[in-house]
Amino acid sequence: xxxxxxxxxxxxxxxxxxxxxxxxxxxxxxxxxxxxxxxxxxxxxxxxxxxxxxxxxxxxxxxxxxxxxxxxxxxxxxxxxxxxxxxxxxxxxxxxxxxxxxxxxxxxxxxxxxxxxxxxxxxxxxxxxxxxxxxxxxxxxxxxxxxxxxxxxxxxxxxxxxxxxxxxxxxxxxxxxxxxxxxxxxxxxxxxxxxxxxxxxxxxxxxxxxxxxxxxxxxxxxxxxxxxx
Amino acid sequence: xxxxxxxxxxxxxxxxxxxxxxxxxxxxxxxxxxxxxxxxxxxxxxxxxxxxxxxxxxxxxxxxxxxxxxxxxxxxxxxxxxxxxxxxxxxxxxxxxxxxxxxxxxxxxxxxxxxxxxxxxxxxxxxxxxxxxxxxxxxxxxxxxxxxxxxxxxxxxxxxxxxxxxxxxxxxxxxxxxxxxxxxxxxxxxxxxxxxxxxxxxxxxxxxxxxxxxxxxxxxxxxxxxx
Numbered sequence: 001x002x003x004x005x006x007x008x009x010x011x012x013x014x015x016x017x018x019x020x021x022x023x024x025x026x027x028x029x030x031x032x033x034x035x036x037x038x039x040x041x042x043x044x045x046x047x048x049x050x051x052x053x054x055x056x057x058x059x060x061x062x063x064x065x066x067x068x069x070x071x072x073x074x075x076x077x078x079x080x081x082x083x084x085x086x087x088x089x090x091x092x093x094x095x096x097x098x099x100x101x102x103x104x105x106x107x108x109x110x111x112x113x114x115x116x117x118x119x120x121x122x123x124x125x126x127x128x129x130x131x132x133x134x135x136x137x138x139x140x141x142x143x144x145x146x147x148x149x150x151x152x153x154x155x156x157x158x159x160x161x162x163x164x165x166x167x168x169x170x171x172x173x174x175x176x177x178x179x180x181x182x183x184x185x186x187x188x189x190x191x192x193x194x195x196x197x198x199x200x201x202x203x204x205x206x207x208x209x210x211x212x213x214x215x216x217x218x219x220x221x222x223x224x225x226x227x228x229x
Numbered sequence: 230x231x232x233x234x235x236x237x238x239x240x241x242x243x244x245x246x247x248x249x250x251x252x253x254x255x256x257x258x259x260x261x262x263x264x265x266x267x268x269x270x271x272x273x274x275x276x277x278x279x280x281x282x283x284x285x286x287x288x289x290x291x292x293x294x295x296x297x298x299x300x301x302x303x304x305x306x307x308x309x310x311x312x313x314x315x316x317x318x319x320x321x322x323x324x325x326x327x328x329x330x331x332x333x334x335x336x337x338x339x340x341x342x343x344x345x346x347x348x349x350x351x352x353x354x355x356x357x358x359x360x361x362x363x364x365x366x367x368x369x370x371x372x373x374x375x376x377x378x379x380x381x382x383x384x385x386x387x388x389x390x391x392x393x394x395x396x397x398x399x400x401x402x403x404x405x406x407x408x409x410x411x412x413x414x415x416x417x418x419x420x421x422x423x424x425x426x427x428x429x430x431x432x433x434x435x436x437x438x439x440x441x442x443x444x445x446x447x448x449x450x451x452x453x454x455x456x
Contacts, residue, residue, distance in 0.1 A: 085421055169301040170301060199310045204306065215293060
């Protein structure tokens, strides 16, 4: 896509092209991976958190408290640097997979907590009616409870999307060339070639880009919360 | 358990002083951030709740910009963008970038926390304050702040915990707090499991302790009718 560069300084064109063609798709890929993974893992764990079997519930609680308690950078460092030397694993992840898995661990803990609340908000009669119709635990939750709980879960899921998009920038720390990393490399390249990094303009533009995506989504989450809950 | 046994405990013991110094830096930056975020939150929360013209709109813009942009980009803007301001270049030390960025970030979230808290104070309480002869400021300080502040307490402490966790991102601008110290140590010793085990455990201890303290404080400071 040719960018309109008529009146802009000459450095803007190549930088914008690099960030739009390399950074944006990578950011969107991590975000898509992290949101999908967080939703699947989080909804399953959150639903299991409502059963009575204490040992399982405690394990899931521990999972949630650990990944919610750790800063996301630390989680990503653990997955990327420490996990490969753990016994039985011995597998090096690519920076992309490391960052995406780290975000899934954090995001799924958030979703699990929200799912627990949403599932528990469904009246007991719904469980009883589903049981009376012959549904087992899986059928009862999959066909009756979760579809109703989803309504309540939608606003936090939109909130998760906003947070995941913003937190994809942390992936730059382990060398993923997402949007922030492409901006950072551009400032370094410009500083080297012309002596001026244009950091103020580039990071300012990044703020603008993230705001333009996040702000409508945040509004949507607030709107959904008013409408659905 | 095999995981714990496989760690090089001698290495960990040897580096405890280094981790302790790094933790102190993390706590320093977080402490300033928490104090600053409280001050911003109370003042701008009051401005928002009382709809003071112009200031309230400016505060809303500040809150929305900070909440809808990644804190890591904010940190980069402070560290690398400010030195380029036309006219007067502002070059900040990593420590200054550190406490300033988490203060600005926490302040925005806290403004919302306190706004919600102050707005939850029933209007008749303020009327009662005015009837007792307090001025607007006196009513705020003696009625709205003590009651609304307590309503805002749980959400504001969650913001403080996030402020502490966000100090870990200062590793990206090279401030030698806990995460950065671990990261540098890893790049020379390759002891990743040991280092990130210590880092993870330290953050969890601090965060979990704060969470437990919140619960205690919450039950002590809860408004009588919420008990």
